[in-house]
Amino acid sequence: MIATAKRLEGIGEYYFSQKLREIDELNKQGKNIINLGIGSPDLPPHPDVIKVLNEESVKPNVHAYQNYKGSPVLRKAFADWYQTWYHVTLNPDTEILPLIGSKEGIMHICMTYLNEGDEVLLPNPGYPTYRSAVKLAGGVCVDYDLKEENNYYPDFAALEQKDLSKVKLMWVNYPHMPTGQLASVEMYQQLIAFAKKHSILICHDNPYSFILNDNPMSLLSLDGAKDVVLELNSLSKSQNMAGWRVGVLCAAKERIDEVLRFKSNMDSGMFLPVQLAAAKALSLGKDWYDSVNKVYRERRAKVYELLDALNCIYSKDQVGLFMWARIPDIYKDGYALSDDVLYNSNVFITPGGIFGSAGEKYIRISLCGSIEKFEEAIKRVKNK
Incomplete structure (x- = not known):
């Protein structure tokens, strides 16, 4: 057997890589999991950006x-x-x-x-x-x-x-x-x-x-x-x-x-x-950033509703693509809440513990999802 390099000792597979495989398996069972875990923007770039890519890609001297x-x-x-x-x-x-x-x-x-x-x-x-x-x-x-x-x-x-x-x-x-x-x-x-x-x-x-x-x-x-x-x-x-x-x-x-x-x-x-x-x-101006943030602001309001349904405590002063929230005392840690919501409501939320021991009593929710997706997640959690 060829052993892996020692530098890989203590380096596990990235958490989301593992979890996405589990979610795929649940989806194959017909669970239709709503994934609110990963911060991968679901909105497209500005049309002019895609236009430049298209125009430049067909030139013969750029490859x-x-x-x-x-x-x-x-x-x-x-x-x-x-x-x-x-x-x-x-x-x-x-x-x-x-x-x-x-x-x-x-x-x-x-x-x-x-x-x-x-x-x-x-x-x-x-x-x-x-x-x-x-x-x-x-x-x-x-x-x-x-x-x-x-x-x-x-x-x-x-x-x-x-x-x-x-x-x-x-x-x-x-x-x-x-x-x-x-x-x-x-x-x-x-x-x-x-x-x-x-x-x-x-x-x-x-x-x-x-x-x-x-x-x-x-x-x-x-x-x-x-x-x-x-x-x-x-x-x-x-x-x-x-x-x-x-x-x-x-x-x-x-x-x-x-x-x-x-x-x-x-x-x-x-x-x-x-x-x-x-x-x-x-080179895009303020209008671009305002348009992106308008969408995220509307989504964040829905995440507030979802966190309220989960009885979590959170600050409304947060910025960025996620909401960070303290879990209620009925759960041992964020992993327990995440698993509960995944297996009983078919919604995936990131446990805070993956970010270190100081995050064990927290969860994180991504804003990268449609209003409809958040509304469905809220409904599933409330009907658990």
Whole structure:
């Protein structure tokens, strides 16, 4: 027998990959499961974006390998987008690296900077891919708890009590997934000061800043941020382009050059028409974001009804593609509630425990579904 690499020890199959297979089996039994778990936008990109893709794809000279740093057109579009919406000035030639989705950037960063035994601060609750990428790169995961009573911000006093001598990276994510918590300027300032004091690179994952949020913010907009911050962003949520796989890494030239050393050995760039269509998506104005958020606002109102039917407690100040809610005391944890609703109401809701131990008493519901789907889910839960 050929054994798998040791780096896969402790790395399980992604939770949603497993759960989707179970849901498929239930559907084959005629259950017709309503899936409210995954944040995959069900709305299309702007028609002009699809038009650019169609027009560019039929040209005979666009099918070759592409520049490892991405098309200059796309890099300039990202720079303009950051300037317009985040008030951040970036050099498109040196401070922007397009990615085949920002999820690959998480792995690129970990593989670029981590040696065996290097420690990484990870949010709990937080996106599970951070943990997987750190482990695959040989790093050691060190949780920092995010608590509701502290607005899901890092507890810097508690962090200062830790031995930080081996910490090389710290993953942060605001607007936060899964809790929907917005960042504050004051917290970001503390974060930058903390990173400088301890020589830690802050890796900020920022894909949700346009969803149900009137004031998109980048960590790079703070003074001194480029000294210690790498920021990932994505078109998956803000432009309804999840399947197109277009993301970006923004950072100082030195950081971009370092990550490119790894990335250039892993892929050969994106299909040029996709890059040109993405550039068009980045040029869209406020009307586009308003139209997307109008839909999500209406859906969120239905999710409030569903959470009320489940007797959950939640804040209406959340932003992003999900609603995060504390479960009632009758359930041991979010897994118990999720299974109850799945097997007795044929509705799938994500248990908060998949995001870390701090999420065990919570659930998360995606806004990626039609009004009709939410209304049917509400009816099924009430009639259980």
